[in-house]
Amino acid sequence: GPMELSPMPDYHDRKPWWIFVDKAGEVRMALPKQSALDELYINDAWYGLLPDSSLLDPAGIVKKRLEEKKDSSTVHEHFKRMMSNVVDRQKELMNNYHPNTYALYGDGALEPQRSDDARESPKLEFSEPEKSLQTWGKVVWQGDLPEGVGEAELKAAKWASNDRDDHRGVLKIAAGGRVVTLTVQQQAVAPKPGQKDNGIIAGDGTVPAWSAAAQGRGLIPGLSKAKANGVQMIFVQGGYDHQKCFDHPWTRWATLYSVAQIVHGTKGSSQ
Template identity: 25%
Template sequence: MQNERNSSDPEVVISRTRDIDGRPVFDTHLTPTEDTRTKVIETKLPAVIPIVFLPGIMGTNLKNKKTGNAVWRPPNMSLNLADILGVVAALATWGIRGPKQRQQILKAEDLTVDDGGSIDVGESGLAKETARKRGWGSVLRTSYNPVMGLLEARTSRIVANRTLQGWWSTEGLRPPGDYGEETGQPPLTEPELMKAARYDFDVWCAGYNWLQSNRKSAEDVRQYIENTVLRHYREQKPPVPADKVILVTHSMGGLVARALTNLVGYEKVLGVVHGVLPATGAPAIYHHMRAGYEGPEQLILGSNAGEVTAVVANSAGALELCPTFDHRDGQAWLFLQNEPGEVVMDTEGLPCAFPRAGNPYDEIYKNPAWYGLVPEPNTKFLNLSEDLSNYEYAKAASRSTFEELIDQVARFHRDLAGQYHPETYVHYGADGSRPMHSWQDIVWRGNPNAFPTSAFPASDDGNGSYRASNNAPALTAARGQGDGTVPAFSGEAPRDAGVVASFRHGSDGAGSENADRKGYDHQGSYNDPRARWATLYGIAKISQLADWHSSEK
């Protein structure tokens, strides 16, 4: 207090915090009589731009609709004891569940969002109760709460005492090109940030049922924004202006956002920031359905083709992550090669590179051949219900249901192709040196004499190889630029579709912040300062379109 009294500063700005409902409050206290400086409370007329975060696939906690019991809570990866015990429990639970149990438990129609997960408010300044009201407990904490806390903190400290603050006064004014921006966007200006600072930015989170179609999830998110987010401000006394939201997405959440604005036609979105969006799908989903997941994730997400197929082949949302008809402009991404790496020919003399005619739905996803997404022997995993009195009929029926689902996926892809909100900002990973490959291509490699044209006589081991003989076809890692899941071909597609800004991050990106720096892992992309910079830049730019503050009228 002594230092404060001796200061030559003529004013003391009272710090602002939040109450349990998230409203701004000011923490004041009595000062000694000799402290004659002016005490200033910087208030502003209330107006809010809600930021709504949409997580990626498997990032939302799910519970059973009827019982309310938690069904899907992926373990948080941190070193605190509770999280370590959570990882052990998850491994013990999912490690013993085979394809049938997984299919029975993870049915889209039986599940809904579970908002009871643990919360980390981080540097947000929010009470846990406030963060829970805003949906922060509905998602994987360690992946998403930190970036939500950072967005809350930084957007609440843009201006103080009529001066740009902290990060915004230095890093925030840097040229976007330093961070790999590809369309030539200009830096933020001080007037733009002053305008943005008129508004409060409240960070919400919209978890969704990632097993159902992304179109259905978009309808659910629309209801959440209307009936929870915007309703919150309408019911304040007096009501607080909050006309539209900014969406910030991770991975599959971007497909939900695009469906919301371009298919559902929801108009209360001011703009969108997409992170690591699989804009035209990701071949990695093929790998997982044929070989299971890799690394520690396999114990929970599935260690072989049966465990993954039993769930994913019945999930419209997951299948919508498959490469689209226009992925890489329709070029092939699935190859059958001989041991030296040359594409082999089929019996008609055509190269075994698929899709050949821009139709992966018939050529790969529905195809029961040994290299198809669900080869004939794996049909048994499509429906593992007890009623198998007529096994052949049951197989045919389950195959037909699966093909109808693929037709639905194809319609979704075609309806959404090239469609983005007019105010869209994206950032994606483009690193070719990461230890984890991005499955840019899917390659089956082996002895060409072992390649059949339709059926294959040997058993598939469910982990990406056949056991007929030595040098039988096996999946081979095809490294390429990306983030370990989404290849750069898919990440850069929005740029070519004409979005406002596109940030390419990693050793294959331009700008000083990419120089001599590798990219980021897909799931942890929002832990990278480049992704966070691009997100804050997009939020500040999009906020220029807001017009519901009283000073704008």
């Protein structure tokens, strides 16, 4: 769970993904800057991701397990230790692929091809609509933040009241001398041209393209030039959603090609 849901340290070239903006969409705070573990995962500040103890172990299962092991740690301490282990493991895995790695991922819908006379060519393969393949690349919180409230003021802010977090994406904090309501981007609908960034990007409807793109460093134009160790080829595809990706012929073709290349490479190295 924690490992699957926690972005890798090199996610999106290490750019912040936990964002707070004002009503005009201007960024007031963007995290993490250095360490997601310290700034978010085990941070008990209002903007951190350390769960309330009542939500962390509602059935008391973890507490009971700790007691059986005669571990005096609290559930919170155990969670922090576990998340620290997760991030340590992520660092070990980061940019550390098998030397014969082939990868593929979805990056939105298939775009229609156009001929030289600008007529649209028929699509050769089925594609899910773009709106079905968008997902959260960043988490953006927006609220009525007063003028002059920047990162320092937001980090120093406190919860406003007992109904501070409705657990459905609405937070209430005291900042700039008043109560501020912050609401997370609720729908996976990317902004239209000219609109402010809301964190929604193309992907396969579940996994954002940025999450897989780290494997394509040095291979995909526009990404970091430092090639990911071990990656031989990466297929940036489109048209399919996460759950049904292998229903799409492009995915099956890329998988077959990759297996053939891996087998060929294995035979070559054994001779």
